[in-house]
Amino acid sequence: MEHTGNKTENTKATALITAVHRERYEILVEQETSDTKLNARLKTGVYYQDKGGEAFPTVGDRVRIQTNRCGDALILETLPRTSVFYRENPTPGMERQAVAANFDYVFLVMSMNHDFNQNRLDRYLTAAWESGATPVVILTKKDLCEEPEYYVNLVERQAPGVAVCAVSAVTGEGMEHVQRYLGAGKTVVLLGSSGVGKSTFVNALCGETVMDTGAIREDDSKGRHTTTYRQMILLPDGSRVIDTPGMRVLGVGDAKCGMDTTFSDIEELAQHCRFRDCRHEKETGCAVQEAVRDGRLPERRLLNYKKLLAEAAHAKRREETARKKQLRSVERKKNPVRKKQYEAE
Numbered sequence: 001m002e003h004t005g006n007k008t009e010n011t012k013a014t015a016l017i018t019a020v021h022r023e024r025y026e027i028l029v030e031q032e033t034s035d036t037k038l039n040a041r042l043k044t045g046v047y048y049q050d051k052g053g054e055a056f057p058t059v060g061d062r063v064r065i066q067t068n069r070c071g072d073a074l075i076l077e078t079l080p081r082t083s084v085f086y087r088e089n090p091t092p093g094m095e096r097q098a099v100a101a102n103f104d105y106v107f108l109v110m111s112m113n114h115d116f117n118q119n120r121l122d123r124y125l126t127a128a129w130e131s132g133a134t135p136v137v138i139l140t141k142k143d144l145c146e147e148p149e150y151y152v153n154l155v156e157r158q159a160p161g162v163a164v165c166a167v168s169a170v171t172g173e174g175m176e177h178v179q180r181y182l183g184a185g186k187t188v189v190l191l192g193s194s195g196v197g198k199s200t201f202v203n204a205l206c207g208e209t210v211m212d213t214g215a216i217r218e219d220d221s222k223g224r225h226t227t228t229y230r231q232m233i234l235l236p237d238g239s240r241v242i243d244t245p246g247m248r249v250l251g252v253g254d255a256k257c258g259m260d261t262t263f264s265d266i267e268e269l270a271q272h273c274r275f276r277d278c279r280h281e282k283e284t285g286c287a288v289q290e291a292v293r294d295g296r297l298p299e300r301r302l303l304n305y306k307k308l309l310a311e312a313a314h315a316k317r318r319e320e321t322a323r324k325k326q327l328r329s330v331e332r333k334k335n336p337v338r339k340k341q342y343e344a345e
């Protein structure tokens with residue numbers, strides 16, 4: 001921490017966001033001897049006047065803060081992110097929001113049963129590559145599956161080069177393969193639908209000490225539990241797991257880069273289409289359709305590609321509109337004359 005030397009003044013430092021409530025943040029100020037947990041709030045002048053939705057801190061964000069002798073710390077700035085997941089803003093016309101930041105790996109959690117879905121895997125992979133982190137596929141419920149190799153092969157064929165771990169959180173089988181992605185300073189984020197076993201998996205990673213190691217839990221007045229806000233779980237080995245409800249409403253976003261990586265086979269085929277702007281429908285000389293016809297490319301995969309592409313284009317348009325609106329709003333607040341009018345509105 002950088003001390004000002006004046007006892008009445010506040011202290012500036014950087015901190016890690018570990019949980020987000022409606023207006024309050026839980027932060028961890030990392031210090032040489034021991035980390036300090038604090039509550040913090042946003043410096044409103046910075047966030048509500050100058051910054052758009054994307055800049056609002058989320059779990060995993062590193063922020064610049066100002067601690068106060070009494071009361072909550074103030075968050076002054078969100079530091080640049082190495083990776084990030086966004087979700088659409090629930091308020092129409094508003095910029096997307098970050099839901100998790102600065103993670104090294106995205107654990108795509110899927111169970112090895114009828115819930116397993118290849119289209120969902122494409123969607124998760126696209127989002128994961130787009131986030132800037134590395135995806136790892138975690139196939140759960142190995143103890144209930146007669147032929148785990150079937151699922152492992154399926155994933156390996158669909159996502160060449162992506163690591164796959166088949167595990168049972170109940171018997172502990174396969175959990176050792178997950179360890180290589182964890183360790184001090186590593187952060188992973190979980191992505192997976194309800195019931196696939198994310199909580200059980202995290203409990204298995206934590207061992208018996210889950211509650212002591214900082215699953216940041218508390219009941220609010222309505223008696224709801226952790227899942228009502230974004231949170232980070234600190235594992236005994238120093239790694240961090242982000243398990244946030246925001247991840248459940250994740251779109252693919254404007255996922256050009258994520259699409260390119262996830263569907264590199266289709267992108268590669270498309271290079272050989274006769275027309276540069278081929279939509280791979282009924283155009284003559286379409287190399288993609290040809291691959292579908294002769295069985296090299298599953299039709300399911302092409303349909304899913306088109307669906308995600310359309311979704312990404314829609315998200316892009318939505319974001320551009322929201323960004324323009326945000327810019328106008330910032331301009332308006334900065335211009336004193338307009339600000340008066342704005343306040344009067």
Ligand SMILES: Nc1nc2c(ncn2[C@@H]2O[C@H](COP(=O)(O)OP(=O)(O)OP(=O)(O)O)[C@@H](O)[C@H]2O)c(=O)[nH]1
Nearest residue numbers: 140141142144168169170194195196197198199200
């Ligand atoms: N046999 C077996 N059951 C498992 C395993 N993992 C999870 N389960 C069971 O699957 C059910 C769902 O597991 P959860 O861990 O609650 O799933 P989740 O993904 O956290 O679900 P949400 O909290 O709704 O997001 C529970 O009944 C678990 O006991 C496993 O490896 N083996």
Ligand SMILES: [Zn+2]
Nearest residue numbers: 273278280286
């Ligand atoms: Zn084509």
